[in-house]
Amino acid sequence: GQQVMQIPQYQHVQEGEDFTTYCNSSTTLSNIQWYKQRPGGHPVFLIQLVKSGEVKKQKRLTFQFGEAKKNSSLHITATQTTDVGTYFCAGLRGGKLIFGQGTELSVKP
Amino acid sequence: DGGITQSPKYLFRKEGQNVTLSCEQNLNHDAMYWYRQDPGQGLRLIYYSQIVNDFQKGDIAEGYSVSREKKESFPLTVTSAQKNPTAFYLCASTPDRLDTQYFGPGTRLTVL
Numbered sequence: 001g002q003q004v005m006q007i008p009q010y011q012h013v014q015e016g017e018d019f020t021t022y023c024n025s026s027t028t029l030s031n032i033q034w035y036k037q038r039p040g041g042h043p044v045f046l047i048q049l050v051k052s053g054e055v056k057k058q059k060r061l062t063f064q065f066g067e068a069k070k071n072s073s074l075h076i077t078a079t080q081t082t083d084v085g086t087y088f089c090a091g092l093r094g095g096k097l098i099f100g101q102g103t104e105l106s107v108k109p
Numbered sequence: 110d111g112g113i114t115q116s117p118k119y120l121f122r123k124e125g126q127n128v129t130l131s132c133e134q135n136l137n138h139d140a141m142y143w144y145r146q147d148p149g150q151g152l153r154l155i156y157y158s159q160i161v162n163d164f165q166k167g168d169i170a171e172g173y174s175v176s177r178e179k180k181e182s183f184p185l186t187v188t189s190a191q192k193n194p195t196a197f198y199l200c201a202s203t204p205d206r207l208d209t210q211y212f213g214p215g216t217r218l219t220v221l
Contacts, residue, residue, distance in 0.1 A: 042212040
């Protein structure tokens with residue numbers, strides 16, 4: 001079926017280290033969205049990428065959309081304890097949003 | 110205060126009972142969605158509705174039913190036919206189906 005693969009499933013880092021999660025689709029996506037879900041909370045929209053090769057930044061977060069519009073990444077520079085949570089990518093394909101499995105980030109102070 | 114509300118936050122039911130989860134939004138959004146979240150599996154689409162009185166099955170609709178009689182409301186019924194109903198259920202809405210999704214706080218359903 002339709003899938004958007006996201007890796008890794010879990011990532012444990014020391015505060016101050018960088019973190020990256022990757023998202024891959026076997027088919028071209030119209031756009032890709034990223035969400036963050038804090039422990040016990042609900043997903044909250046972070047950003048949307050639409051153009052091939054697009055790069056967007058939000059403070060310490062950098063989002064990329066691949067040239068072929070099949071993959072994306074989220075990179076966090078110098079993680080902080082406030083970054084903990086699960087990060088989901090979601091690809092828009094055929095009018096439906098397909099979520100990746102999420103990457104759960106834990107940050108050790 | 111605009112947003113999406115889901116109630117209750119926690120729900121316990123006995124096996125074999127139907128249960129209805131509430132989702133209300135006052136954002137004037139046309140499209141509404143129901144997702145199921147299980148550990149390590151991300152969000153899976155159950156049903157979605159783009160306009161009042163119309164809805165479509167998502168990827169895991171079996172054992173679930175919905176209605177969309179009002180723009181603001183999109184209740185989900187978990188029927189006894191759902192074999193593994195214990196999960197975290199999230200409702201979302203968007204201004205249109207191509208837009209970003211606004212999620213409610215979720216309902217954690219436990220079937221005993």
